[in-house]
Amino acid sequence: MNIVTNPQKLRGFEKQIKVEKISRRGILKGLGVAGGLVLAAPLMSRQAFAAYQTGASKMPHGVVVNPRVFVAIAPDGIVTIIGHRAELGTGVRTSLPLIVAEEMEADWTRVKVKQAYGDEAKFGNQDTDGSRSTRHYLIPMRQIGAAARVMLESAAARRWGVPVTEVRAQNHEVVHASSGRRLGFGELAEDAAKQSVPSIDALKLKDAKNFRYLGKGEVSIVDLRDITVGTAHYGIDTRLPGMKYAVIARPPVTGGKLVSFDAADALKVSGVEKVLEVKGWPWPSKFQPLGGVAVIARNTGAAIKGRDALKVVWEDGANASYDSVAYRKQLEEAARKPGLVVRTEGDVNAALKGAYKVVVGEYYMPHLAHVSMEPPVAVADVKGDKVEVWAPVQSPGGTREDVAKTLGIPEDNVTVNVTLLGGGFGRKSKCDFVIEAVLLSKAIGAPVKVQWTREDDVQHDFLHTVSVEHIEAGLDKSGKVIAWRHRSVAPSIASTFAANVVHQAPFELGMGLIDVPFEVANLQCENPEAAAHTRIGWFRSVSNIPRAFAVQSMVGELAHATNRDQKEMLLDLIGSPRIVKLDSVKDPWNYGEPYGSYPIDTARLLRVVEVVADKGKWGRSVPKGHGLGIAAHRSFVSYIATIVEVSVDDKGKLTVHQVDTAIDCGTYVNPERIQSQIEGAAIMGLSLAKYGEVTFKNGKVEQGNFDTFPVIRMDESPIVTHVHIVPPDSDAPPSGVGEPGVPPFAPALTNAIFAATGKRIRALPIGKQLET
Amino acid sequence: MIKIKINGQDQAWDGDPDLPLLWLLRDEIGLTGTKFGCGQALCGACTVIVDKQAVRACVTSVSDVADREVTTIEGLDPTGDHPVQKAWRQVNVPQCGYCQSGQIMQAVALLTENPKPTHDQIREAMAGNICRCGCYQRIENAVHLASTGV
Numbered sequence: 025m026n027i028v029t030n031p032q033k034l035r036g037f038e039k040q041i042k043v044e045k046i047s048r049r050g051i052l053k054g055l056g057v058a059g060g061l062v063l064a065a066p067l068m069s070r071q072a073f074a075a076y077q078t079g080a081s082k083m084p085h086g087v088v089v090n091p092r093v094f095v096a097i098a099p100d101g102i103v104t105i106i107g108h109r110a111e112l113g114t115g116v117r118t119s120l121p122l123i124v125a126e127e128m129e130a131d132w133t134r135v136k137v138k139q140a141y142g143d144e145a146k147f148g149n150q151d152t153d154g155s156r157s158t159r160h161y162l163i164p165m166r167q168i169g170a171a172a173r174v175m176l177e178s179a180a181a182r183r184w185g186v187p188v189t190e191v192r193a194q195n196h197e198v199v200h201a202s203s204g205r206r207l208g209f210g211e212l213a214e215d216a217a218k219q220s221v222p223s224i225d226a227l228k229l230k231d232a233k234n235f236r237y238l239g240k241g242e243v244s245i246v247d248l249r250d251i252t253v254g255t256a257h258y259g260i261d262t263r264l265p266g267m268k269y270a271v272i273a274r275p276p277v278t279g280g281k282l283v284s285f286d287a288a289d290a291l292k293v294s295g296v297e298k299v300l301e302v303k304g305w306p307w308p309s310k311f312q313p314l315g316g317v318a319v320i321a322r323n324t325g326a327a328i329k330g331r332d333a334l335k336v337v338w339e340d341g342a343n344a345s346y347d348s349v350a351y352r353k354q355l356e357e358a359a360r361k362p363g364l365v366v367r368t369e370g371d372v373n374a375a376l377k378g379a380y381k382v383v384v385g386e387y388y389m390p391h392l393a394h395v396s397m398e399p400p401v402a403v404a405d406v407k408g409d410k411v412e413v414w415a416p417v418q419s420p421g422g423t424r425e426d427v428a429k430t431l432g433i434p435e436d437n438v439t440v441n442v443t444l445l446g447g448g449f450g451r452k453s454k455c456d457f458v459i460e461a462v463l464l465s466k467a468i469g470a471p472v473k474v475q476w477t478r479e480d481d482v483q484h485d486f487l488h489t490v491s492v493e494h495i496e497a498g499l500d501k502s503g504k505v506i507a508w509r510h511r512s513v514a515p516s517i518a519s520t521f522a523a524n525v526v527h528q529a530p531f532e533l534g535m536g537l538i539d540v541p542f543e544v545a546n547l548q549c550e551n552p553e554a555a556a557h558t559r560i561g562w563f564r565s566v567s568n569i570p571r572a573f574a575v576q577s578m579v580g581e582l583a584h585a586t587n588r589d590q591k592e593m594l595l596d597l598i599g600s601p602r603i604v605k606l607d608s609v610k611d612p613w614n615y616g617e618p619y620g621s622y623p624i625d626t627a628r629l630l631r632v633v634e635v636v637a638d639k640g641k642w643g644r645s646v647p648k649g650h651g652l653g654i655a656a657h658r659s660f661v662s663y664i665a666t667i668v669e670v671s672v673d674d675k676g677k678l679t680v681h682q683v684d685t686a687i688d689c690g691t692y693v694n695p696e697r698i699q700s701q702i703e704g705a706a707i708m709g710l711s712l713a714k715y716g717e718v719t720f721k722n723g724k725v726e727q728g729n730f731d732t733f734p735v736i737r738m739d740e741s742p743i744v745t746h747v748h749i750v751p752p753d754s755d756a757p758p759s760g761v762g763e764p765g766v767p768p769f770a771p772a773l774t775n776a777i778f779a780a781t782g783k784r785i786r787a788l789p790i791g792k793q794l795e796t
Numbered sequence: 797m798i799k800i801k802i803n804g805q806d807q808a809w810d811g812d813p814d815l816p817l818l819w820l821l822r823d824e825i826g827l828t829g830t831k832f833g834c835g836q837a838l839c840g841a842c843t844v845i846v847d848k849q850a851v852r853a854c855v856t857s858v859s860d861v862a863d864r865e866v867t868t869i870e871g872l873d874p875t876g877d878h879p880v881q882k883a884w885r886q887v888n889v890p891q892c893g894y895c896q897s898g899q900i901m902q903a904v905a906l907l908t909e910n911p912k913p914t915h916d917q918i919r920e921a922m923a924g925n926i927c928r929c930g931c932y933q934r935i936e937n938a939v940h941l942a943s944t945g946v
Contacts, residue, residue, distance in 0.1 A: 253870070254827075
């Protein structure tokens with residue numbers, strides 16, 4: 025156990041004590057033995073939630089609660105726990121197995137985590153997205169651990185010939201208190217495996233006050249040491265005997281097609297072995313490849329050089345006229361006219377007409393690329409009608425399904441091995457890059473690694489949408505907001521799956537539009553039409569980013585218009601503590617969660633505002649040229665509020681001095697990882713606010729690498745970020761952490777810029793707007 | 797035939813002398829700790845140390861390092877317990893972890909040149925290394941911790 029020696033000198037760590045897990049390298053030897061907890065006798069139990077309902081059972085393949093699938097105990101006592109979700113940096117590969125270990129009384133230093141391959145029938149849903157893992161799996165993982173514990177206790181009681189009520193599992197052994205006898209988990213492994221799996225409904229879960237690991241934040245991620253010594257295995261790190269390296273030239277316009285290519289010069293490049301066409305799918309192409317020309321080489325460098333030497337003729341197709349400047353005008357025009365009404369209360373038209381004053385704000389946000397540090401990459405080995413894949417995928421089950429369908433083979437013939445992901449942010453939920461590797465391996469009869477370059481990643485991404493949010497707020501004479509109309513117009517993610525989609529899907533409308541938590545008598549949300557001209561996809565926090573930017577900027581604008589404090593304006597708009605009713609909404613999507621367990625509870629939103637205001641010292645006096653901004657937003661059924669302090673110098677240089685974020689994510693597992701997610705969300709929020717923009721001209725993306733699509737670097741990152749985790753009500757179900765930190769950042773920042781300079785930013789990115 | 801000493805071992809390359817060092821390390825030798833992030837010396841994920849200097853392996857050709865000594869993350873410390881590596885673990889720096897070997901190599905080069913950097917010097921010296929997860933506050937803290945002794 026190491027403790028930071030000088031925490032007072034570490035920024036943002038004032039009250040933190042950090043603990044490092046000891047290396048388990050030495051004691052892991054000899055694992056993989058078959059004599060452990062018997063994995064035969066398949067048993068599948070559906071979830072029976074004691075405390076609260078979640079949407080987990082409605083996900084594809086639902087939830088599997090089965091200790092025989094998730095837990096194995098070797099005779100030497102090593103407990104192996106399956107991590108069935110993908111690790112993209114949230115810490116879930118540690119957190120979920122830790123829950124099992126907690127409940128089964130396993131000692132974490134004697135636990136090994138094994139990554140599940142893609143098999144949703146066996147493990148349950150594996151889509152690692154939507155900030156869902158902890159909220160869907162806290163109870164199932166506890167039940168799995170508790171069931172394993174009961175099996176161990178039953179085995180010990182039987183061996184000693186005592187009633188099971190007299191024995192108790194404790195720190196990796198079972199103890200018979202009255203006789204002082206004890207048996208280690210390893211000694212009980214074989215007998216425990218012979219016990220029947222107890223009824224999930226009858227399991228008694230641990231009292232939270234006896235938790236050794238949960239809620240403490242004292243366990244580091246299982247991959248920490250490997251990451252620091254360079255042995256952690258990402259998608260890019262897979263190497264197979266005889267493997268070839270491929271880089272692909274893809275159609276520069278979405279929906280474009282290959283006409284012809286000349287490979288003569290490419291084949292002259294040292295190390296290049298072959299050039300061949302890759303099949304593409306017609307647009308909208310779902311998660312299928314875009315097609316193009318692949319250069320196969322003995323190493324990646326040669327493949328890239330070979331691709332540079334290719335001569336390719338493309339047919340650009342219907343999207344060749346996509347132009348971001350013109351498209352923005354189109355969105356703005358649509359946002360100024362009535363659109364499809366998706367929520368309405370009172371009479372917004374009459375109220376706006378009769379208002380003493382109307383404040384109008386129109387906010388623009390461009391496309392964003394994900395740019396995970398590891399660009400898309402996959403290795404595939406196709407042998408006959410069997411496929412094995414190694415890839416950094418957020419959706420291993422979906423990948424398996426899509427690969428099987430593409431080749432017309434049964435899913436049983438497809439193995440998807442999940443590596444660590446060098447970032448994902450939603451990009452790696454789409455498996456087009458895996459299918460490319462599969463097609464190429466099949467074509468050349470050898471294992472193939474397909475490597476996307478950074479330019480490929482930016483230019484052929486499933487981009488975050490582009491949007492205009494138009495808000496009109498009507499005030500009465502006293503300054504009270506009596507009317508609120510929000511029109512949101514953006515091409516939908518659904519356009520990636522079906523032609524002629526012009527409206528946003530319920531899951532997009534539910535991210536900050538129809539779920540606006542404001543207590544305004546006359547309120548209407550509308551969705552005018554917009555058609556897509558490129559692949560649109562999920563980007564961390566999705567539609568919440570532009571919506572929170574618009575809504576929380578409008579709060580700042582209204583505060584200014586009525587000469588009020590931003591925070592007071594925000595609290596007034598949220599209004600009374602209540603459960604928001606969405607009666608007028610046809611399909612009120614709530615992140616897939618039942619509204620009963622996860623309602624829009626304004627008391628919780630008000631509380632995070634008060635907590636961040638208190639901890640972040642809202643209203644403190646700041647030096648000249650500095651300003652404070654605040655924003656709050658509920659997303660992924662969590663509640664977040666952020667305060668940002670900025671300064672802008674006379675040349676327009678922006679400095680972020682301090683960030684304070686309060687998060688209420690209900691019951692939590694690992695506060696240390698929550699802190700890291702929220703720290704990172706501030707950086708991602710600052711990146712998109714300051715720089716994030718992908719534009720099109722003649723149908724082609726104009727950016728390519730970190731020089732033209734910059735992200736925040738350390739020298740411009742917030743000087744200090746504080747994270748304040750709001751203690752949950754004892755029975756508050758867990759909610760999202762990975763995504764909800766992002767949306768409130770940009771409006772808190774631009775509200776702070778307004779306070780510092782009087783300049784209102786209505787279009788992102790900020791770019792050069794502060795330069796005078 | 798180009799000869800290079802990599803992590804203390806002699807290596808030879810008779811292919812394209814212009815091949816970026818990154819791909820020799822990763823694809824030909826199998827030292828995969830050094831990562832690919834941009835290919836243009838813009839992100840620092842591929843940082844290695846050549847004769848005590850931090851170098852971007854993605855734009856350094858194999859011929860540039862002929863007869864020189866290259867250290868990658870795998871060769872930084874025989875037990876993986878370099879003070880910078882220990883500090884990284886103590887502060888729980890990584891999220892996805894992908895950029896961290898490059899960050900660590902850059903930090904080692906910084907501390908070789910300036911053993912007691914201020915926070916501002918750390919922020920400036922590490923600005924060439926991008927972390928998309930946004931671990932900067934912890935990286936800064938870890939470098940500070942390593943410089944003051946773990």
